[in-house]
Amino acid sequence: MNKKIGFIGFGKMAQAMAGGMIHSGLVNPKEIEASMRTEETRAFASEQFGIGVSPSNRQVAGFADVLFLAVAPYTYFEVIEEIKEDIKQDVIIITIAAGITTADVENAFGQKVKVVRTMPNTPSLVGSGMTAVSANSEITDEELHSVEKLLGSFGKVEVIAESQMDAIPAISGSSPAYVYMMIEAMADGGVRQGLARDQSYRLAAQAVLGAAQMVLETGKHPGELKDQVTSPGGATIAAVSTLEQERFRGAVLAAMDSCTEKVKELGRK
Ligand SMILES: NC(=O)c1ccc[n+]([C@@H]2O[C@H](COP(=O)([O-])OP(=O)(O)OC[C@H]3O[C@@H](n4cnc5c(N)ncnc54)[C@H](OP(=O)(O)O)[C@@H]3O)[C@@H](O)[C@H]2O)c1
Secondary structure, eight states: OOSOEEEEOOSHHHHHHHHHHHHTTSSOGGGEEEEOSOHHHHHHHHHHHOOEEESOHHHHHHHOSEEEEOSOGGGHHHHHHHHTTTSOTTOEEEEOOTTOOHHHHHHHHTSOOEEEEEEOOGGGGGTOEEEEEEEOTTSOHHHHHHHHHHHGGGEEEEEOOGGGGGGHIIIIISHHHHHHHHHHHHHHHHHHTTOOHHHHHHHHHHHHHHHHHHHHHHOOOHHHHHHHHOOTTOHHHHHHHHHHHTTHHHHHHHHHHHHHHHHHHHHHO
8 A cells, every 4th residue: 555654542453453454465564653652652563563653643643644543532632633733635534433523523623634434343453353434525435445445454344324433332343342241151151061261262252253254154144043053942942042031132232222322422522
């Protein structure tokens, strides 16, 4: 890719994204520069990723053709205020924070800027991320396509309407946390039946991975796949029946509602 990539903030998410771009061969580490607060993170980023590092957000803003704002949501507007005079004219700004709209970003820059709002997740660290994307009207189809390619280097990408963006943390941004809880609970169940702890984690995690692949690769309805595993009077339907009695699906839906409510509340602040 013939573009210079900048990261303001180089924490867990930025590292996952930069790692994917570099490992896929799409971006040369020399074409990436990142700024962060501490000398410790700068030394780590330089050694582990071979990218350029700087204590100056303004320097990185002036370097980048594609600029990721990878700081905490509450730091966004202070960072934009700091760099707004330094960005290149046609820079593509990429946001990764829940609740911050493309209009918020345009207003903060005080001018028309190209903004792509995204919501990634941490499985990006292992190249299996899920990133939802929506662009403002300044972004051309060609630019959106090149951003999709960049984000596709660490997982799957879905383009959605910005009005649906607040729904994304609950379904793919935060949901790895619920799945980890499920894997942990399944492993506890295995240990309770006498399986070794480490083997239980492997068995449970691989079952979750395989089930997800079945949904994605067969294109079958999850209910149909569930029906295929449940023989009449068998053990699986006994488990399914208990999950229904314990309101498993209701608990997942309620958790997602709480997540979305919180995202909206954070966006209003
Ligand atoms: N983690 C997730 O699952 C996830 C998922 C989707 C979206 N996000 C979003 O991604 C963003 C980053 O999250 P994260 O988990 O990567 O956070 P993180 O690990 O805490 O990293 C934050 C980074 O920002 C740097 N930083 C803080 N203030 C700064 C400033 N004023 N100027 C420049 N750099 C500054 C920190 O530098 P030092 O390292 O030097 O302290 C650190 O590198 C957040 O907006 C978050 O909501 C996260």
